[in-house]
Amino acid sequence: MIDQPRGDLATKQQTTASRLILSPGGRAATALLLVVFVGLVFNADGAFFKSATHRDALRQASVYGILACGMTLVIVTAGIDLAVGSVLALVAVCCATMAIHWNWPGWIVVPASMVIGGLCGAVSGTLVSRQKIQPFIATLAMMVFARGLAKYLSGGSKVSTAVKQADGTFEYVDVPYLFRLIDSRVLADSVSVVTLIFFACATISWIALSHFRWGRFLYAVGGNEEASRLSGVPVTWARTLAYVWCGVFAGIAGICQAAQEQQGDPEAGVAYELIAIAMVVIGGTSLSGGRGGMMLTTLGVFTIGYLEKVLSINAVPEAWRLMLTGVIIVIAVQTQRSRRA
Template sequence: MTTQTLAETGQVKRAISLRSVLNNAGIGLALLALILFFSVFTEHFLTANNITNILTQITINLILAVGMTFVILIGGIDLSVGSVMAFAAVVAGKAITLPGFGPAEAIALAVVAATMTGVLCGVFNGVISAYWALPSFIITLGMLNIARGAALQVSDAQTIYAFPIAFEEFGSAMIYGVPVVFIVALLLVLVAWFVLNYTVFGRLLYGIGNNEEAVRLAGHPVFWYKVAAFTICGFTAGIAAIVYMARLNISSPIAGIGFELNAIAAVIIGGTSLSGGRGSVIGTLLGAIIIGVLANGLILIGLSDFMRQMITGIVIVFAVILDHYRAKYTAK
């Protein structure tokens, strides 16, 4: 690689970094405006208990959205994460209630079972969509039904419960007023941020989203990078399943319905382009917080469930329109 090429690469990275900072600053201002609005119009919004509730409520969506960010960055989408989460939770529920294991062994077995279930579903999505160059929308829509049916079959359409006390305690534990489950989600965000910004793998995911053919001609195995992105998304669905089980102390085969839409919304509101190649996991974090703050604040104001859905939908549409103009701006 020549000195000129290295310089050009450095300029591109600096430009991407600057756009990311400006984009996240805009999202941060929007979040700040929401917080100020609800603080003025609701009495209990900025209380410690309510902030803890918001952090707890956004945890599962944030974990799913972290994995979704990897997929959307390569120009794909995963509609199956809600169903995969339910399937992973059911498999983990079966594992954690097996006789003959102590609490620690049962919990460890459940974590492995949930994450491996998510990983296998992610590998399936990635291999099928990448090998045959099929739209990930269709493949993951199929997996949505496969995983949901598998969850119902494995559980015999029954809720699984009676988990170890230590597992339930983990789901409700706090560190200095911050839910432990949210800290887990935050650690995933930090790991994802490092991978996307400071590894060759991460930079190539951006490259695939921008110009897949150029990455292929440069000699990189695009197929395996795509599979890896979907695998990461499946893995985070498995982690979300564990958090869901720990919080509610149950495994339900009908859990996670519609969760994929909230995860996609968090990613798009966070500034990641649906066409791929642009975005950041820090933006995804802010997007998930915006959705959580909006949902919580609208409840405190006293709006009906129907109105909350309408307003959330309007915010998502606005974010997509904003992404359209942002794409036109960055293309200049």
């Protein structure tokens, strides 16, 4: 600071810059850049610079991301939905049964799968908002129930293209067109279709949260339930719908999971809810409700997606991956905390 006037100017610019960095979006972006930077340094003999690596990182994060889109709305209301992983498995099983075994066309399978997911969400939502059961407990019950139902419907084994006949032999059928379509890539192989589905889900959730009255209601409910009830917010209705929304998105994620695995696995999606919650929280949406948003969650999805990819291309042993992921989540959330907290 020898040159006074220039220093002044620099300080002013710095404050604008630091304000940007310290905003929730800036903090989430910083966490993402940190992970990308680690990737640039540990690039696994240049694998990180290949476009296919980034395409695959986004594809792998997409199923979690779709869950996180629904989860954001529930978390904004100060709730939580632990059932999404199980609902994903249930829908994957139903979807594979409809598409592979019954050979139903995609335009029936997709809406039907979303309805199944939505119904699960509706049950959780009703339990939470009408029966006043705590979200943790209500969705925990749904998590166990949906997993059981998935196992029951599939008979405990995967619903695959090997269809068991009455005499115990297997007949091999083709992978349905719907599954091939979802697991394909567009734009000269540069983007996976599941990534586009994630972007679409993120956009729809963003519009719902920030441009619709219902979205405002969700923030109000999460911020102060009693105050919003007194000011005429339809609390029960708004909250139930958030869980339905989350269930529908878990359904969409289930379709994507089944399409990518080419089968419906009743054991799929174990602990996916935790990854989805981590994505939302790393983005900067507060678990205590009323604060956050879809843009932040999208950054959180990228952060975790890239973290997994960087660890994977470097073939980091499992034990180290778990420890590093734990440490990095803490660092990311710590950078994310706003000054008020």
